[in-house]
Structures are given as structure tokens and as C-alpha cells.
Amino acid sequence: VSRPQTLKLDGITVEFxxxxxxxxxxQRCGREIPSLCHDPRLAPAGACRTCLVEVEGQKxxxxxxxxxxxxxxxxxTGGERVDRHRRTLFGLYLTDHPGPGGDxxxxxxxxxxxxxPSDWGRLPSRRGGRSDDRNPYVLFDAERCIxxxxxxxxxxxxxxxxxxALSGRGAETTISTADGLSLLDTSCELCGGCIDxxxxxxxxxxxxxxRGEPATAQxxxxxxxxNFCGVGCQLDLLVDPKANGGRGRVVRTSSPEPGTTTNDxxxxxxxxxxYDFIDHPERLTHPLVRGTDGELHETSWDEAxxxxxxxxxxxxxxxxxxxxxxxxxxxxxxxENFLVQKLxxxxxGTNNVHQCAAT
Amino acid sequence: MNQSVDMRFxxxxxxxxxxxxxxxxxxxxxxxxxxxxEALERHCSGEGGDDLLAHVAEVAWQMNEGSICGLxxxxxxxxxxxxxxxxxxxxx
Numbered sequence: 001v002s003r004p005q006t007l008k009l010d011g012i013t014v015e016f017x018x019x020x021x022x023x024x025x026x027q028r029c030g031r032e033i034p035s036l037c038h039d040p041r042l043a044p045a046g047a048c049r050t051c052l053v054e055v056e057g058q059k060x061x062x063x064x065x066x067x068x069x070x071x072x073x074x075x076x077t078g079g080e081r082v083d084r085h086r087r088t089l090f091g092l093y094l095t096d097h098p099g100p101g102g103d104x105x106x107x108x109x110x111x112x113x114x115x116x117p118s119d120w121g122r123l124p125s126r127r128g129g130r131s132d133d134r135n136p137y138v139l140f141d142a143e144r145c146i147x148x149x150x151x152x153x154x155x156x157x158x159x160x161x162x163x164x165a166l167s168g169r170g171a172e173t174t175i176s177t178a179d180g181l182s183l184l185d186t187s188c189e190l191c192g193g194c195i196d197x198x199x200x201x202x203x204x205x206x207x208x209x210x211r212g213e214p215a216t217a218q219x220x221x222x223x224x225x226x227n228f229c230g231v232g233c234q235l236d237l238l239v240d241p242k243a244n245g246g247r248g249r250v251v252r253t254s255s256p257e258p259g260t261t262t263n264d265x266x267x268x269x270x271x272x273x274x275y276d277f278i279d280h281p282e283r284l285t286h287p288l289v290r291g292t293d294g295e296l297h298e299t300s301w302d303e304a305x306x307x308x309x310x311x312x313x314x315x316x317x318x319x320x321x322x323x324x325x326x327x328x329x330x331x332x333x334x335x336e337n338f339l340v341q342k343l344x345x346x347x348x349g350t351n352n353v354h355q356c357a358a359t
Numbered sequence: 360m361n362q363s364v365d366m367r368f369x370x371x372x373x374x375x376x377x378x379x380x381x382x383x384x385x386x387x388x389x390x391x392x393x394x395x396x397e398a399l400e401r402h403c404s405g406e407g408g409d410d411l412l413a414h415v416a417e418v419a420w421q422m423n424e425g426s427i428c429g430l431x432x433x434x435x436x437x438x439x440x441x442x443x444x445x446x447x448x449x450x451x
Contacts, residue, residue, distance in 0.1 A: 049425045088421035096390045120414045171393045173383035
């Protein structure tokens with residue numbers, strides 16, 4: 001067994017494991033380092049330069065996101081030089097950004113937090129957009145983009161799709177598709193991950209914008225299990241509590257932080273964008289039981305369940321349990337599907353049970 | 360170059376070169392090289408006055424500290440050294 005490795009972090013001796021980066025180590029020790037291009041699911045890029053720290057003996061500040069912790073290192077996550085670096089870097093970012101856009105903006109909160117000057121003027125944005133992209137979900141606002149490339153690296157490294165990529169060079173660098181095509185004409189699966197990882201609101205969802213929905217800060221997140229398939233992805237429904245006369249309405253969804261749920265911050269096109277059915281007028285919101293008049297009537301859950309139980313028991317008594325068959329849905333969770341087969345096998349005694357995804 | 364050269368013009372030519380050569384990967388160089396060129400252009404044209412030029416020292420410091428490669432780390436020198444050695448040429 002080797003001796004634990006240690007280094008000095010802001011004067012305090014801390015242990016680390018081989019492979020830890022300075023950023024990971026600092027975060028674990030509760031130190032605060034700003035970062036815009038980092039995502040634990042992605043290979044470090046070191047492009048946004050916000051996470052630079054001072055390492056004793058190194059002439060230059062080093063990007064903590066891609067510098068491996070090493071035995072005996074002495075690292076400063078603050079101090080005059082690092083503070084001035086953050087102040088001036090965020091000041092520079094502000095000259096190339098249009099300012100608040102009504103929604104979460106990591107860049108602007110960091111700029112405020114680290115005391116960036118806001119009087120350095122504004123530069124004209126030279127990043128080209130794709131305003132004519134007819135895809136129904138993802139809107140790219142080139143002016144707000146800071147080219148941290150979280151979205152393009154996510155598209156490549158996590159989704160394995162590479163529908164979007166950095167394009168051009170210098171101040172004209174932008175996020176684009178092959179030949180500037182609409183996302184619909186690329187390999188894009190419309191998972192919306194680019195929206196989720198964007199720190200400045202440059203990648204946003206079209207529908208809530210065109211509907212003029214309230215900003216995220218005014219929405220209440222409700223954690224739930226996606227019901228489009230049995231994988232069990234966790235997602236947060238972002239609910240406008242004042243809508244629908246106080247009953248609330250799902251304005252959009254977002255994925256939980258990477259590393260906290262089984263889906264690791266990822267969602268697919270259905271989980272991320274298919275929430276309009278919730279308030280669809282044709283959606284059944286009460287159980288229906290067919291009356292003696294042959295029509296379906298709204299009823300209570302107790303009565304509906306009693307009617308279903310009577311019907312099922314009646315068939316089993318008259319014709320035996322194998323006269324029954326249970327078909328469940330891939331839109332149920334794994335637990336719900338388990339209960340359906342339990343009902344079939346243990347309660348009624350038949351193995352006639354199927355689920356539409358079990359081909 | 361000789362004594363007849365306008366140092367602002369000489370610096371501007373080099374700033375345009377560095378801006379064109381900036382690859383865009385890191386923000387200090389990408390935004391900074393654009394900022395410096397814009398600052399000097401506005402100063403020379405008299406449009407918008409010197410509001411950007413006043414922050415050149417801080418921008419240059421950031422480009423030197425924050426840029427990934429040697430291009431961004433030195434791209435501010437034509438302007439900062441012109442300001443340092445030929446301040447009279449920047450008086451309007």
C-alpha cells in the first residue's frame with residue numbers, strides 16, 4: 001500500500017488520488033473556482049480560461065481543469081494575481097456578450113461575483129447564426145455564445161453524434177452544422193443536451209421562448225421519472241405555479257445534474273421536449289367506466305378499480321386464469337411493469353403477461 | 360520603419376495581423392485581439408473617443424496571463440509599447 005499523496009491547497013495539506021485534476025480536488029475540498037467550459041462528462045478543454053490557478057514554481061497560471069494534481073504541489077486558488085485574472089477575464093467576456101437575456105446565465109453571475117468591470121464597452125459580435133434553422137426545438141443565439149464548446153463536445157463525446165461543431169476561426173468562430181444545415185438535416189437526434197450544458201443561454205428551447213414563458217428562476221422544479229420508456233430517466237419538470245388558474249403548468253423540462261441520477265444529466269428528444277401532452281384537452285384525467293347505457297362515464301378510482309377487479313375475477317372464475325392476458329406498457333416504469341406481472345402470476349395464476357417493449 | 364511613420368498606424372497594422380491570426384480557441388486572445396484593434400481604430404477615427412483605449416493596459420495584462428499560446432500572450436505588445444514609448448502620438 002502506497003502512502004497517500006498530498007499537496008498544499010491554499011496552504012492546507014490535502015490528500016488526492018492519482019488522476020485527480022486540481023479543479024476536482026479543489027471542488028471536493030470546498031474551494032471555489034469558476035469554470036465555464038468544464039463538464040464532468042467531458043474531456044477537459046481548458047478553453048474558457050476562467051479556472052486558472054497559481055502553482056508555486058510555475059511561471060504561468062495553469063488551467064485547474066486539465067492540470068493533474070501532483071505530489072508536493074503548492075496551489076493557490078485565490079490571491080492578488082488570480083483575482084485580477086478573474087476580474088479582467090470576465091471583464092473581457094462582458095465586452096463580447098449582450099447582457100441579461102431573462103434566463104440563467106452562469107457567465108453573468110460569475111462576472112458579478114468576481115467583480116468584473118462592466119464599463120469596458122461593447123464589441124460588435126462577428127459570430128454567424130443559423131436563424132433560418134427550421135428545427136422545432138433548439139434555438140442558437142450566436143451573440144450570446146462564448147465558444148466554451150461545451151455543447152459541441154457534449155454532442156461529440158457523450159451523444160456520439162457530432163451534429164454541431166465549432167466552425168470558422170478567430171472572432172468569427174461560431175457553433176455550426178455541416179454546411180450550416182438545419183439540425184433536422186444533420187445527424188442531430190434533438191436530445192437537447194446542447195441547451196442543457198450551455199452556460200450563457202446561447203442554446204435555448206424554442207417553444208417556451210415563442211410562448212413568452214417566465215424565466216427559470218420563477219419556475220418550480222418537480223423531480224419525476226420520465227414515462228416515455230422503461231429506462232427510468234429522472235427529469236425535472238419546470239412548473240409555472242401561477243398558470244392554469246394556480247393549478248400550475250409544465251413550461252419545460254431539464255435534466256438533473258450529471259452524476260446524480262442514472263441518466264447522468266442526459267435526456268432524449270421525448271423526455272426533454274414532449275411535455276405538451278400533459279395539458280392536452282384529449283388527455284384522460286379521470287377513470288372511465290362503461291355504464292349499462294353503453295357509454296363511458298367519469299367515476300372515482302375506487303369504483304373503477306372495483307369494476308376492473310369484478311370483471312377480471314369473473315372471467316377467471318368462469319373460464320380459468322389462463323383465459324386472462326395482461327399487456328402492460330413500455331411507458332410504465334420498471335416497478336409498474338413488475339407489479340403487472342406480479343398481478344398476473346401471483347394473484348390470478350397465469351403466465352399470460354406481456355409488455356410492448358419485450359419483443 | 361523610420362521617423363516618418365505614424366506609430367498608431369504601425370501598431371494598428373500589427374493588431375489587425377494578430378486579430379486575423381487568432382485561432383479563437385481561448386477567450387483572452389480571441390476577444391482581446393479584437394478589443395485592442397477596435398480600441399485603436401476608434402481612437403484613430405475619432406469615433407467613440409478613447410473609452411476603449413483607457414482599458415488597454417488591463418486587457419493586455421489579461422491576454423498575457425490568460426492566453427494559451429504565445430500569439431495571445433504577445434499580441435498586445437505593439438499597442439502597449441507604442442503607448443509607452445510614443446505617448447505623444449496618441450495625444451489628440
